Amino acid sequence: MALFTKEEALRYHACGHPGKVETVPVKPCATQRHLSMAYTPGVADACRAIHADAAEGYAYTNKGNLVAVVSNGTAVLGLGDIGPLAGKPVMEGKGVLFKVFADVDVYDLCIEQKDPAKIIEFVRMLEPTFGGINLEDIKAPECFEIEQTLIREMDIPVFHDDQHGTAIISGAGLIAALELAGKKAEEVKVVVSGAGAGAIACTNFFMALGVRRENVYMFDSRGLLHKGRAGLNAAKLAFAQERDHGSLADVMRGADVFLGLSVGGMVTPDMVASMAANPIVFACANPDPEIAYPDAKAVRDDLIMATGRSDYPNQINNVLGFPFIFRGALDVQARTINEEMKMAAARALAALAKEPVPAEALAPYGLASASFGVDYIIPKALDPRVIEWVAPAVAEAAMRTGVARRVIDLDAYRVELRERMKAARARIGAFIDSYGLDF
Incomplete structure (x- = not known):
C-alpha cells in the first residue's frame, strides 16, 4: 500500500x-556590534587570518x-x-x-x-x-x-555516490551474506544485471572483497559482456568474459550471487530456483526490483535477499553510507576518500549488523526485535548508532593512510558525535516545527 x-x-x-x-x-x-563583526570591518580579521594561512579557512568559515x-x-x-x-x-x-x-x-x-x-x-x-x-x-x-x-x-574529497555509495552498502551486505551462506568470496560465481556506474562500482568493490574477476558475468541491455561483442566501451570491456555463455537464464544456473542494478522483471522465479545452494540475491532496481521479494522467497527457503525497497528486509540504502562517510572525512579534513576509507565504512556496517539491536532502532519500523540473520544482514537506515560506527571508521582509515590533515582521538570523537547529533536533531526539529506544517 x-x-x-x-x-x-x-x-x-x-x-x-x-x-x-x-x-x-x-x-x-x-546589534550594531554583531553586524560589524559579521561583515565590515570585523570580517577583515578573518580574511587576513586565512590569507596568511589557508588552513585557517576550516576555523573561520x-x-x-x-x-x-x-x-x-x-x-x-x-x-x-x-x-x-x-x-x-x-x-x-x-x-x-x-x-x-x-x-x-x-x-x-x-x-x-x-x-x-x-x-x-x-x-x-x-x-x-x-x-x-x-x-x-x-x-x-x-x-x-x-x-x-x-x-x-x-x-x-570527491565522491560519486551513485557508484561508491551503492558499492559500500551492497559490499557490507555481501560480507554478511557470504558468512551466513558459508561461502568464500574468492569461490563464488557472481551474475550482474546492469553495466552502468552503480553496477560497475559494486562489482569492483566485490572484487576488492575477494570475488575473482573471471567469476563475474555482467549483462547490459544487449546481453552478456564478452570479448566477441563489438562496441563495448572501456568500462564494460574490463568485465567482458572471454566468450559468450548465453542468456541471463543460462548464466544464472549454479550462480551463488545475483546483483541487480538494472530494471524490474529481469529475473524469473525459475532463474532463482536454478541458482546454487544458499543463493544471495541483491535485486536493487527501484522502484521495482529485478524480481519481487515475495516471488523470490517463494521458490527458495535458503535464499538470502536484499532489495532497494524499505518495505522488505535488507534494504540496500545509500543513506547508510554517504552522510557518515563525509562526516568522518570532513572531521579529519581529509584530502580524498580513498579505497581504504570506503572499505572501512563497509566493514563497520557489517560489524554493526551483528550487534544487538536497541529499541530505538526498531521503533521507526514497528519491529519488536531484529538480529543478525537472513532477514537482517545490514543495519536499518534509521538506526541512530550508524554514525558512531561508520564516521570513526572512515576517520581512522583516513588518518592511517595519511590523507587526513587533522588527527583526532577516536574515543572522544564517538562521544562528540553522539552529543552533536542529539543537539542537531533537537535544533532541526524545533526549526521545522516553527513552520507549523502537518504531514
Missing part, C-alpha cells in the same frame, strides 16, 4: 517554504562542514535524463539526508552542462568554498572520467 499520494508528495515539496532546504545564520546579527552536491540531471534514479532543474528535488533531498543523518551542510548545484571537460572545470573552481564534493546522477561513462579527474586534481 502506498505511503502517500502524488498530491501529498507535491504538497510536501510546495507548501510553506518551497523546496526542502534553506540557509540560516548561525551567529547573532541583532563553514568549509569544514560544507559539501556541494553537483549534478547535471542526466541519470536521475528511475527517471533518466530529465535535466538539472527537474533533478533538483533529488539534490535537495540529498541535502536533507546529509543534514538529518550527519549534520553536514549542503549546497545543491544543478548545472546545465553535459560536456565532461566543462563539468570538471566547474567543479574544480568550487574547492575554496567546499570541504567535499558529492557528484550525483551523472550518467555513465562520463561520470567515470569526471570523478577520476577531479579526484586527481582536487585536494578535497
